[in-house]
Each structure stands twice: as C-alpha cells, then as structure tokens.
C-alpha cells in the first residue's frame with residue numbers, strides 16, 4: 614500500500630461519500646479516489662459500444678479494451694474513457710440505471726479492485742482518500758482510517774434530488790433506493806465491519822461532516 618495515510622470510506626448512494634471525501638482530501642492535501650466513477654465509466658462504455666449490460670460475458674470481454682483514466686487531484690477530478698471526457702455523462706440517470714448490472718459481475722470487481730489498489734500504492738501525496746462500497750472491507754481492509762458514512766434514506770434522497778435535474782424527485786428517489794437494494798446484494802455497505810467507524814451525517818451539515826472525517830484522520834495521523 615501507499616507509504617502515506619490510507620483513508621477508506623464506504624456508504625450508500627447519496628450519503629455524501631464523494632463530496633465529503635473530496636473536501637477531506639483538499640483540507641489535508643491528500644489524493645482522492647472515486648471508485649464509483651470506474652464502475653460508472655465501464656457502464657457508460659458498454660452503453661456507448663452497444664454492449665448489453667446484462668450480458669456478463671460481453672461486459673467481461675470489454676475489460677481489456679477499457680481505457681479508463683481518473684485524476685486523483687481533488688481539485689480536478691476528470692474522468693476519461695479513451696479520449697472522451699465522461700465526467701458529466703457518467704452521472705446521467707441512464708448510466709445510474711445500469712451500473713449495478715456491471716458492478717455485480719465478480720470478474721469486473723476483481724479487475725477494478727486491482728486497479729484501485731494500484732492507484733493507492735502509487736499515490737505520491739501524504740495520504741489518499743478512497744471511497745466506494747467495499748473499500749473498508751475488500752479494497753483496503755488494512756487502511757489506517759476506515760469509515761462508514763451513513764445518512765437516513767430520507768436525507769440521502771433529498772440531497773440527491775437537488776442534484777439530478779430533468780426528472781422528478783420521486784423518480785430519483787425510487788432509482789436511488791432500487792440501486793442500493795441491488796448493490797447491497799453484492800457488498801454490505803449498510804453495516805460497519807469490525808474496526809470501521811460510523812459517521813452518521815443525517816443531522817450534520819456538510820462542513821460538520823467533513824470536520825468529523827478530518828478529525829478522525831488527524832487523530833490517526835498524529836499518532
């Protein structure tokens with residue numbers, strides 16, 4: 614693993630993983646790795662190539678040609694597939710709707726887990742914050758700081774509805790909830806594993822949540 618501090622953050626959709634992890638990395642001068650972006654980019658790429666995302670063999674066959682790049686600079690998180698900037702496109706509802714289908718394929722997970730570990734290993738900053746669903750348990754179970762970031766379903770849906778335009782809050786909420794159900798069949802990100810600290814942001818504002826995470830990291834870093 615990286616010579617620096619490794620911070621692993623998991624949680625359900627809309628709990629604040631991406632925004633809180635990015636802000637934490639900025640405050641501490643750490644790198645930031647959004648693992649969901651890789652699953653989303655693979656799903657985007659399958660749609661772009663006309664691959665049926667329910668056809669596991671076809672998705673697996675596309676892995677060697679999956680030319681994925683993401684920067685770990687928290688101030689410039691550009692996601693690219695080949696020469697195409699997909700930073701915005703991977704957040705579209707049509708991608709969210711199929712991403713769980715590619716994420717449940719064990720070969721896809723094994724491939725991406727190795728990629729995420731190599732990004733952590735190669736980080737040149739004093740630390741790196743990596744967030745997703747299985748970071749505390751599978752990708753980096755030995756991380757220095759392991760956090761489960763949660764929030765009530767109501768709070769998560771309200772936050773996500775504010776971000777997604779072009780469809781009703783009800784539809785966004787329904788999609789988020791069904792994605793969590795599908796994802797939690799593959800990895801448990803609703804319950805903290807042994808040694809994982811839960812940060813519940815339901816009644817915290819954004820800055821308070823970032824401060825709670827930064828405090829956990831600095832308490833370990835200072836040791």
Ligand SMILES: Nc1ncnc2c1ncn2[C@@H]1O[C@H](COP(=O)(O)OP(=O)(O)O)[C@@H](O)[C@H]1O
Nearest residue numbers: 626627628629630631632772814817818819822
């Ligand atoms: N504690 C918080 N209070 C209020 N809004 C928050 C909080 N944490 C995150 N948010 C907002 O909720 C939205 C969803 O957060 P995001 O980081 O995308 O979650 P995730 O990566 O877990 O899906 C973002 O607009 C973010 O700014």
Ligand SMILES: Nc1ccn([C@@H]2O[C@H](COP(=O)(O)OP(=O)(O)O)[C@@H](O)[C@H]2O)c(=O)n1
Nearest residue numbers: 626627648649650652712713716745746747
């Ligand atoms: N470590 C991870 C990260 C994401 N994922 C998958 O990727 C999808 C998108 O992740 P994300 O973190 O961008 O999702 P949001 O919580 O931001 O909506 C999830 O719905 C999971 O299917 C995963 O399986 N494991």
